Amino acid sequence: MTRVRRKKYHYGDTHIRKKYKTKRRTKYMDEIHDDMKPENAEKMLHQDVDLDKPGSAQHYCLHCARYFINLQSMTAHFRSKQHKRRLKALEEEQYTQKEADAAAGLGTYKPTTKKKVLTQEVSEDVGMKDTKE
Template sequence: MGKSKQVGKHSKGKKKNISKTWKTKRRTKDLDQIHADMIPVNAVKLLKQDVDYDVTGCAQHYCLHCARYFVNLKTLKEHFKSKPHKKRLKKLKEEPYTQAEAERAAGMGSYIPPKTVEVHTQQVEEDMD
């Protein structure tokens, strides 16, 4: 009698590629989506949301630039002073990439450097608490 052939590997129940899970776990909005949210009409809707108990902080404390909800006003103000928020503001200063810019890069027009957009931290109402 010979050895029995082993059919499976020792990875039963384990995910084969865990890197994809980690990359998409904390996925946030892209910069062009945030630029669309920063249009005044959309910004008012996001900052003045109705109470939603399924969202952190009942959807009352929202950072428009980072697309994040916070538990209370204090944590939102601390977030405004944090390094990730300041980095996001710096990235948002450049105008989003458009189809026209892609065509110019492919040789269908002359190069125009991207414009800068004036971005400031949003105003917080004190009576939100």
């Protein structure tokens, strides 16, 4: 008997395409850096009740831009490898136009500095705000 050759029938159907689908797309790093600024972080962590979002938008991970159904699942997420990798990626400063110009030779290059990013504090008492109609 001869060996059977493996046939790849679907040319574009790869595991690489899966990560680029818009269904699974999360916020980009520069958007998360903007959300981490104190004035924006307060708004993101204390959102009004939105019944269309998981957990009525009361349990939100600022660094991963994810909603959770309850406090227990959010604290389990904080211990996960995915969250720790995101914190490590956010330690590097946001890429700016000034840095891009310096890399192109239009200025002096200054290596990026790292800042310490800690997991957000979790409050046990989640006060659900109702929207004023």
